[in-house]
Amino acid sequence: NAGVTQTPKFQVLKTGQSMTLQCAQDMNHEYMSWYRQDPGMGLRLIHYSVGAGITDQGEVPNGYNVSRSTTEDFPLRLLSAAPSQTSVYFCASSYSTRSRNSPLHFGNGTRLTVT
C-alpha cells in the first residue's frame, strides 16, 4: 500500500495560472478531503467527498474546484491562482465517515507558491 499519494511536492505558479493538485489513495477509502495549512491557522478544510460522484464544500472553498470520478482519485483544481493561495496543501482519506474508528490518513503535502 502506498497510502495517500500527492503530486507534485512543490509548485510555483504565477498569478492567474491554473493547475491541478493530484491526490490518489490505494486503500479503498470512501472519504477524501483537501486541507490547506497556513502558519498560525492550523489546517482548514477546503473540499471533501464522501464517495465517488459526491463532493461538498469545507471552510475555505473559494477559488478551488474538486471532482471525484473514481474512489481512488480526488484532484484539486485552482482555476486562477492568487497569492493568497500560497500554502501547503494536504489530501487525506479515511475508510468511512460513519465509523468512529476511522482516522484520517494524510499525504505528504504539496507546497504551492503563487507569485
Next chain:
Amino acid sequence: SQELEQSPQSLIVQEGKNLTINCTSSKTLYGLYWYKQKYGEGLIFLMMLQKGGEEKSHEKITAKLDEKKQQSSLHITASQPSHAGIYLCGAGAYGSSNTGKLIFGQGTTLQVKP
C-alpha cells in the same frame, strides 16, 4: 461553528523533561484525534479518544479526554529529540467523532533540546 484551541502554541523543553499540550473545544467533544507532523511531511495519526475520561497511551505519549471541560491533554514523559514536531488535535466539526469535516487546532510546535 466549533473551534479547537491548543496551548501552548510552542514549547521548548530539555531532553528528558515531561510536557503537556492541551486542546480545548468551544463545543462538547464526542471524540478527539491527536496527530503529529514533522516539518515538510504529512500528519501521522497518534491516537483517538472517544469517551469522557478515556485515556490512551502509545510508548511515552498519553492522551486523555475530559468531556466535562471540553478538553483533551497530550502528555509526553521523558521527552526525546524524536518527539519534536507539530502536534495537532482534531475533532468532528459538529462535535462528533465522525471523520467527516474534521477540524483541527492551530498546532503546538515542540522542540526538544538534547
